[in-house]
């Protein structure tokens with residue numbers, strides 16, 4: 001059977017062996033080429049075959065609990081991608097992360113990638129389980145072209161507008177899409193199941209990419225186990241189903257039983273968190289969370305840390321809690337509805353720079369720049385220097401020059417605009433020359449990182 005090789009080594013004992021077993025299984029399903037241009041040449045299994053093999057019936061996924069769980073994970077991914085965007089943008093802009101990563105030896109990068117994978121799978125068995133939906137997470141692919149595979153994946157996960165609180169980035173993958181295609185007229189349960197897989201996929205991709213970045217900087221995160229709506233139970237059910245397979249030897253059975261136990265212990269240790277801010281009682285600084293009574297009455301678990309969070313979630317939750325409170329069908333409808341809240345709530349949008357145009361992807365360094373400018377609206381530009389050197393904030397005093405500069409920036413932040421980029425360079429040139437240690441070379445370097453243009457090439461074109 002595809003996947004579920006219960007005999008593969010545990011990451012706790014042999015992370016390379018464990019990873020190899022996973023990569024073997026992933027290659028069986030998705031093919032092994034780095035870009036997935038070709039699959040393994042056999043018919044792909046369908047979503048239904050995979051689900052059945054795992055003891056899951058997709059049609060059953062139309063419950064209030066699975067809908068609630070889906071929203072929970074979505075909120076979590078949004079928050080994680082915001083954190084990732086912030087940290088990565090700063091690392092690219094201030095620390096030359098890309099150059100440092102590429103300069104590592106292949107072996108060093110492999111160790112960091114394995115560390116990221118292990119850290120993620122250590123959190124809970126369900127994380128390891130999700131790896132099956134993310135064929136990108138294999139050494140060859142992430143280490144491809146001196147580690148640019150990882151850099152590319154990281155960049156696709158960065159939020160282009162971090163003010164957008166309700167949407168996260170996806171990572172397209174043709175083979176995954178083919179396998180999880182649900183055909184015409186799927187039942188509602190199947191639609192929910194497919195959404196669940198899609199979020200699981202982005203969840204594990206984001207989590208591993210995040211943990212690799214933390215590992216690179218020798219940092220780690222305190223892990224808080226949060227009780228999700230149904231996952232703990234699902235996982236246990238799946239493991240029990242494997243136990244029923246005929247022909248399992250005693251050793252394997254013992255291993256699976258240990259995992260079932262580990263899984264229930266984890267569930268007991270886990271804590272509830274606030275449905276609005278995501279904090280546990282401990283972190284929110286309260287003695288306990290309070291349950292929404294109307295939801296409790298229908299067997300749904302919704303907790304808040306404070307009145308403030310409850311009010312916020314009531315009005316601005318995704319979906320607003322007032323639209324689903326105490327109503328199971330409304331929650332399922334909300335999940336099935338084509339995202340009505342695609343756009344950012346009014347007033348929260350980064351209106352100054354807006355959304356980049358279709359096909360234009362802001363570089364991490366540019367995201368960092370825009371973030372700086374948003375925090376200090378009086379500033380027109382920030383010359384970024386590697387720590388511990390301090391950055392220079394630039395304010396353009398002449399109103400008409402300032403207006404011209406702002407207009408160029410607005411365009412360059414949303415589309416390829418070489419002429420505007422060059423114009424900005426000219427306007428900032430004298431400020432750069434008079435900034436000690438930074439200078440004209442510093443500005444050229446920074447512009448290359450932010451906009452991808454070589455100023456000397458632009459000069460030859462516009463100013464020969």
Ligand SMILES: [Zn+2]
Nearest residue numbers: 274277305309
């Ligand atoms: Zn809260």
Ligand SMILES: [Zn+2]
Nearest residue numbers: 292295325326
């Ligand atoms: Zn409620």
